[in-house]
Amino acid sequence: MRLKLRNIFLVYFVVSSVCLLYALLQIGQPCDCTHQLRADSSSHERHQHSVVLRRRCNPHGEDRLPVIYVVTPTHARPHQRAELTRLSQTLLLVPSLHWILVEDSTTRSQLVADLLVQSGLHYTHLNVQTPPVMKLKEGDPNWLKPRGVEQRNEALRWLRENKLSGDTGVVYFADDDNTYSVHVFEEMRYTKKVSVWPVGLVGGLRFEGPLVEKGQVVGFHTAWKTHRPFPFDMAGFAVSLSLLLSHPQVQFDPNAERGFLESSLLEHLVSVGELEPRASNCTKILVWHTRTEKPKLKQEEMLEKQGRGSDLNVLV
């Protein structure tokens, strides 16, 4: 009886050792996701998933796609990290993308630097402070002065300094509070000069956007300052990198009249007739000019006065 029990233990020991050895050998296998990619291409949702996999496992497989340079001006505020997290995780779904994040500050902040490192994106972290005379004062309505101008121009400067005229790509100015469908990025990827599409919830309308006839932009649906040369929002167009590189002086005008910032760049680059309508001849909304409500922190201020404010070591 005792002998039998010993045999059972022996067999048990051998079997579990073999299993453990097998498991150890599996760890450290190189990541090969090509079979996963093929299996994943069946449905649309899964396609998005496969894009993420490809980005993680095979960063060099994207080389042939033109790069989308997403330029985002950002400034410190209580909900900055929330906005940047949301945007960065949308951008993660887009292959061959380079995020140029430009802080309105005298130095690059640790908060943004850490967020970028952890994002898993290709990125460039820049900063430039808006001159105090151009800045909004406490209580000013946010439309009083154009915002993010110096930051977008800094990104243009970086592109011109670091990219060659032969590089293919497209530049998109994406504020950190808008809402982006992943599909808007594929619409812009093969922009020849300037591509355009409508933007939802902007200009006091359900949407603003180009009017298209026979595949050509013939006018614009807008109700505000309709005499603007290019009466659409920053989120409604993308510019080819080579066009920007071949016009090295062109940038946003910090002194542009309200509503004319987009025009101040575009009028030096294209004519209305040359605009390339996307998103099914500008009939689909793939980006929304959403706004985040300013968080109310009254109770926080009250507790701070009592020395009992929320733990500052906890990043929000």
Ligand SMILES: *[C@@H]1O[C@H](CO)[C@@H](O)[C@H](O)[C@H]1NC(C)=O
């Ligand atoms: C846009 O309109 C043109 C001309 O009417 C047409 O040939 C083309 O197929 C349309 N494109 C899309 C994506 O709907």
